[in-house]
Amino acid sequence: MTDRITAAAAGQAGEGFLSLKGLTKRYGGFAAVDNLDLEVPKGELVAFLGPSGCGKTTSLRMIAGLVPATSGRIVVGGQDLTEVPTHRRDMGLVFQSYALFPHMSVARNVAFGLEMRKVGKDEIARRVKEAIALVHLSGKEEHRPGQLSGGQQQRVALARALVVRPSILLLDEPLSNLDAKLRDEMRNEIRDIQKRLGITAIFVTHDQVEALTMCDKVVVMNQGRLEQVGTPVDLYETPRTAFVAGFVGRSNRLKATARDGVAEFAGESFAAQAGLSGPVEIMVRPHRVALSAAGADVTAGDHRVSGIVARTIFAGDILQYDVDVAGQIVSVELATRGGETVLQPGAAVSLSWRRQDVFVYGAAA
Amino acid sequence: MDERPVSLALKLMALTMFVFLLAPLIVVVPISFSGDSYMMFPPSSWSLKWYPAIFTDGKMTSAFWTSLLLAFVVTVLSLLIGLPAAYALVRLKPRGAEAMSALFTAPLLLPTIVLGLAILIVFSRYGLLATFQGLVAAHLVVTLPYAIRVLATALATLPIPIEEAAATLGASPFTVFRRITLPMMKSGLIGTTALCFLVSFDEVVLSLFMTGPRISTLPVAMYHHVEQQADPLVASLSVLLVILTLLVVLVVDRTSGLAKTFVK
Numbered sequence: 001m002t003d004r005i006t007a008a009a010a011g012q013a014g015e016g017f018l019s020l021k022g023l024t025k026r027y028g029g030f031a032a033v034d035n036l037d038l039e040v041p042k043g044e045l046v047a048f049l050g051p052s053g054c055g056k057t058t059s060l061r062m063i064a065g066l067v068p069a070t071s072g073r074i075v076v077g078g079q080d081l082t083e084v085p086t087h088r089r090d091m092g093l094v095f096q097s098y099a100l101f102p103h104m105s106v107a108r109n110v111a112f113g114l115e116m117r118k119v120g121k122d123e124i125a126r127r128v129k130e131a132i133a134l135v136h137l138s139g140k141e142e143h144r145p146g147q148l149s150g151g152q153q154q155r156v157a158l159a160r161a162l163v164v165r166p167s168i169l170l171l172d173e174p175l176s177n178l179d180a181k182l183r184d185e186m187r188n189e190i191r192d193i194q195k196r197l198g199i200t201a202i203f204v205t206h207d208q209v210e211a212l213t214m215c216d217k218v219v220v221m222n223q224g225r226l227e228q229v230g231t232p233v234d235l236y237e238t239p240r241t242a243f244v245a246g247f248v249g250r251s252n253r254l255k256a257t258a259r260d261g262v263a264e265f266a267g268e269s270f271a272a273q274a275g276l277s278g279p280v281e282i283m284v285r286p287h288r289v290a291l292s293a294a295g296a297d298v299t300a301g302d303h304r305v306s307g308i309v310a311r312t313i314f315a316g317d318i319l320q321y322d323v324d325v326a327g328q329i330v331s332v333e334l335a336t337r338g339g340e341t342v343l344q345p346g347a348a349v350s351l352s353w354r355r356q357d358v359f360v361y362g363a364a365a
Numbered sequence: 366m367d368e369r370p371v372s373l374a375l376k377l378m379a380l381t382m383f384v385f386l387l388a389p390l391i392v393v394v395p396i397s398f399s400g401d402s403y404m405m406f407p408p409s410s411w412s413l414k415w416y417p418a419i420f421t422d423g424k425m426t427s428a429f430w431t432s433l434l435l436a437f438v439v440t441v442l443s444l445l446i447g448l449p450a451a452y453a454l455v456r457l458k459p460r461g462a463e464a465m466s467a468l469f470t471a472p473l474l475l476p477t478i479v480l481g482l483a484i485l486i487v488f489s490r491y492g493l494l495a496t497f498q499g500l501v502a503a504h505l506v507v508t509l510p511y512a513i514r515v516l517a518t519a520l521a522t523l524p525i526p527i528e529e530a531a532a533t534l535g536a537s538p539f540t541v542f543r544r545i546t547l548p549m550m551k552s553g554l555i556g557t558t559a560l561c562f563l564v565s566f567d568e569v570v571l572s573l574f575m576t577g578p579r580i581s582t583l584p585v586a587m588y589h590h591v592e593q594q595a596d597p598l599v600a601s602l603s604v605l606l607v608i609l610t611l612l613v614v615l616v617v618d619r620t621s622g623l624a625k626t627f628v629k
């Protein structure tokens with residue numbers, strides 16, 4: 001199974017195996033998904049990341065054909081699937097609720113897709129066995145879904161979707177119903193299997209850690225719209241909108257006012273978009289801020305502000321200071337190395353950071 | 366299930382209900398073993414003669430076969446009509462689905478005697494009285510509401526993602542229905558079958574309007590038998606029917622769980 005799928009993947013390598021073109025879904029006047037454009041290369045694992053209700057599931061269901069698109073196209077491997085019914089789309093979907101067939105054994109569940117494809121009996125038996133082994137459920141073939149734990153049901157759902165070698169694997173928050181430990185385990189497992197089979201996959205999640213750690217690319221969605229597409233590094237290092245900056249990783253978001261492309265905060269000037277005036281948000285990540293006691297040697301950095309420690313949080317590996325700077329709180333995270341003096345609330349400090357670590361966004365007034 | 370303390374008053378009430386419900390049996394079972402030639406309680410002598418007598422009574426045996434065939438045909442038709450109707454109401458949700466649902470269950474709210482009278486008036490015009498087709502149509506009026514109700518409930522409680530999962534795996538809508546929807550409705554289907562069968566087999570009021578010298582159902586034949594000669598034969602027959610009903614209920618309970626089927 002592994003060899004065949006990898007070979008198929010190699011044969012069709014290239015950009016844009018799955019293309020979404022202006023994909024839109026309206027319910028009445030409300031746009032659940034608004035003009036989504038996306039290219040997913042063959043063999044990539046792409047995350048749809050966004051808060052609850054932003055249209056992730058609706059997008060996935062449109063790709064699978066379970067919800068008709070209001071407008072836009074869905075193209076897979078050069079073939080327009082927009083009008084093709086679900087059962088002819090050849091996609092594997094893993095539901096948030098697993099949606100296993102309760103009246104069939106694990107083996108029958110996994111065999112279902114192969115039976116639909118009229119695969120021969122011997123081959124079905126062989127492939128079902130392989131798929132069940134792939135998700136570490138050998139020995140559970142004859143169990144009913146109701147006799148399995150949540151994590152095991154999740155694996156059956158995965159095996160059932162993978163065994164047919166779908167052109168695209170769609171996963172809708174597959175880990176959200178699992179406990180934390182199992183979630184970590186399944187995260188690695190799904191990633192390994194996806195890589196091993198070279199399968200193109202979309203992974204829907206509202207958990208930024210899942211998206212960043214598992215996926216080749218992350219699509220950040222907000223209110224039905226695509227905010228930014230990029231690698232985890234892109235999104236983290238250069239968030240293009242205030243929403244992405246706030247949703248991916250931790251960040252300080254400071255309110256300020258810009259005039260002619262320059263924002264002012266605590267006596268410092270920050271370069272904003274050329275000509276931008278009005279309220280803005282200045283974003284800087286807590287662990288990109290350097291901190292020194294006031295009056296100590298100058299810390300390297302392009303921007304410097306001074307403030308008073310309002311709160312000290314010692315979390316073992318990380319020492320966090322919430323510093324009051326001109327009436328707003330700037331959080332600073334320092335990795336502990338041992339032996340540092342922990343400043344107490346009330347201490348005067350100066351903060352500094354590099355120009356490339358600051359982003360200024362126009363704030364919605 | 367949690368064992369909750371049951372108050373004495375509740376226990377007494379339950380006991381009273383059981384006695385009340387089973388009282389007819391306490392009278393009927395002894396009479397069925399009577400040696401007398403008319404119904405009397407308690408019997409003055411005992412015998413088993415009324416059981417074999419049932420099978421030599423031509424009217425009773427022909428009425429039994431009529432009732433059995435009738436219940437069978439009515440049940441099959443109820444399923445064949447009720448299943449698509451329930452599917453349309455629950456899944457396709459046409460406009461006015463709720464009003465239609467209410468309309469389909471309306472016959473259950475009418476007194477059967479009113480229904481019987483209405484059916485009598487309409488059927489007499491088409492020569493359907495005292496015919497098998499007429500009986501089938503009349504019984505469907507009461508079994509269909511049950512069938513649609515139970516099947517619609519069974520459908521409405523099925524998780525749709527399971528059917529969607531089958532579709533993504535390559536199953537056409539019809540295959541999804543046959544391989545996924547129907548098997549998952551098993552308990553609803555068994556419940557509907559049992560309910561329609563028993564309702565039809567047991568139906569007296571409508572059948573009284575619809576039967577005649579040419580055709581009779583078992584309950585009607587028993588009714589006339591008691592009117593004409595009050596021998597203990599009907600008591601023996603009643604005991605057999607109680608056993609038959611119990612068997613049906615037991616089969617339903619074993620295959621799908623009675624509570625699961627009827628209590629939603």
Ligand SMILES: Nc1ncnc2c1ncn2[C@@H]1O[C@H](COP(=O)(O)OP(=O)(O)O)[C@@H](O)[C@H]1O
Binds near residue numbers: 056
């Ligand atoms: N069938 C529907 N009818 C009306 N609104 C819907 C329907 N399905 C989804 N929505 C709305 O579309 C938006 C996006 O939903 P969804 O795609 O499920 O979000 P997500 O998966 O990102 O949490 C939500 O506001 C939801 O209420």
Ligand SMILES: [Mg+2]
Binds near residue numbers: 053056057058
């Ligand atoms: Mg969702």
